[in-house]
Amino acid sequence: MAEETMSEEVADGQSGNRPRRGRVHVFPLMVIGLVATAIGIALGLLIDWFPVQAATQAEDVDTVYHVLIITSVPFFVLVTTIVLYCVWQFRERPGEEGLDGPNVHGSTGLEIVWTAIPAILLIALCSYAYVTLRDIEEAPAAGEPELIVEVTGQQFAWTFAYPEAEGGAVKSAELILPKDVSVKFNIKALDVIHDFWVPEFRMKIDAVPGITTSFRVTPSKLGSWSVVCAELCGVGHALMRQKVTVVSQERFDAWLARKQAGGKAAAGGGAAGEADGGDKAAIGKTLFAEGNGEATACGACHALSDAGTSGAAGPNLDDVLQGWTPAQLTEAIVDPNKAIAEGFTEGIMPANYGETLTKPELAALVTYLEETAAK
Numbered sequence: 001m002a003e004e005t006m007s008e009e010v011a012d013g014q015s016g017n018r019p020r021r022g023r024v025h026v027f028p029l030m031v032i033g034l035v036a037t038a039i040g041i042a043l044g045l046l047i048d049w050f051p052v053q054a055a056t057q058a059e060d061v062d063t064v065y066h067v068l069i070i071t072s073v074p075f076f077v078l079v080t081t082i083v084l085y086c087v088w089q090f091r092e093r094p095g096e097e098g099l100d101g102p103n104v105h106g107s108t109g110l111e112i113v114w115t116a117i118p119a120i121l122l123i124a125l126c127s128y129a130y131v132t133l134r135d136i137e138e139a140p141a142a143g144e145p146e147l148i149v150e151v152t153g154q155q156f157a158w159t160f161a162y163p164e165a166e167g168g169a170v171k172s173a174e175l176i177l178p179k180d181v182s183v184k185f186n187i188k189a190l191d192v193i194h195d196f197w198v199p200e201f202r203m204k205i206d207a208v209p210g211i212t213t214s215f216r217v218t219p220s221k222l223g224s225w226s227v228v229c230a231e232l233c234g235v236g237h238a239l240m241r242q243k244v245t246v247v248s249q250e251r252f253d254a255w256l257a258r259k260q261a262g263g264k265a266a267a268g269g270g271a272a273g274e275a276d277g278g279d280k281a282a283i284g285k286t287l288f289a290e291g292n293g294e295a296t297a298c299g300a301c302h303a304l305s306d307a308g309t310s311g312a313a314g315p316n317l318d319d320v321l322q323g324w325t326p327a328q329l330t331e332a333i334v335d336p337n338k339a340i341a342e343g344f345t346e347g348i349m350p351a352n353y354g355e356t357l358t359k360p361e362l363a364a365l366v367t368y369l370e371e372t373a374a375k
């Protein structure tokens, strides 16, 4: 159809070139561009887009962002202004249907300029970002302390371990960090790809099955923030959120010592199978708060004040466990999808505790939950 119309017009003798338009309005264009650039940069810099900076790395990462805003907004405005201006100035006027624009010959000089400037700029920005990222992850100077934390992602919870803690490794469903000490996270995934992220630290990296990834941060602010999974990993992805708490070095040491004492008390009772009531409950408590390496710590998803956990992906067990029989507890653990707690979704709680916990471990956990609920 369109072609036909065109050829008719050609037949009418209307083909050929449109007259040139008058001078391009360079000055008003520049004024509009400069105003738009100023507004764009101001919005980029003045609006507080990010959460607080809770690690020394955060400041440098935010500076990279600000530099990128300052350098990219003018180019965005330049391109947009020219495009909009051309659409308006060189639009088809009545009587010009089917005519071509004036012939323009290529301009080698212009092409070199508009290739070279972006190339130089991109290389400069990439180098700057690369150097910044390398510098902020530098290992602390020799003699300076560094805390190693192992992070394990599993549908749909994180567990943490402090392998080099003085007095023995510590496992935990909660991430506690000392302020002003460099922390190196070694991150693993047991099932699918997850992504370990604390927005306030500004650093994040994928947790990939089969390899260990890592990054460093130095927490610089006391407080509590969210540990977030930033890689879509299944139905429970949005619930894969825990807490990181940054405390003073003294409180951190005290927490580690308490954890170690708890773990020893549990281990002191020997294998869970032979332990009597009290020891069994202690073993159950440790399993609840720390898992066993294969079985995710219950506390990563469940709050239970006796175990000191605050997970929020599943029901708060302080509120729901009163009056449950051991058989009901066992079933809730090994077959979680049989009955779904109101307001929660099926498929979030791991369905494999029947395999990842040994029979004695399961019994110890049930004893612990029963005793805790009765307190």
Ligand code: HEC
Binding pocket: 155, 156, 157, 236, 288, 296, 297, 298, 299, 300, 301, 302, 313, 314, 315, 320, 329, 332, 333, 336, 337, 339, 340, 341, 342, 344, 345, 346, 347, 348, 349, 350, 353, 365
């Ligand atoms: C990945 C998160 C996650 C982990 C880890 C987890 N749970 Fe759950 N749990 C849930 C969710 C979500 C529900 C609610 C849905 C359901 O009933 O299956 C739930 C439900 C329960 C219930 C039933 C509560 C009610 O009100 O009906 C019990 C009991 C329970 N979990 C105990 C445990 C124990 C013990 C462990 C550790 C062995 C554990 N959970 C590990 C997420 C988790």
Ligand SMILES: [Cu+2]
Binding pocket: 153, 156, 193, 194, 195, 229, 230, 231, 232, 233, 237, 240
């Ligand atoms: Cu995940």
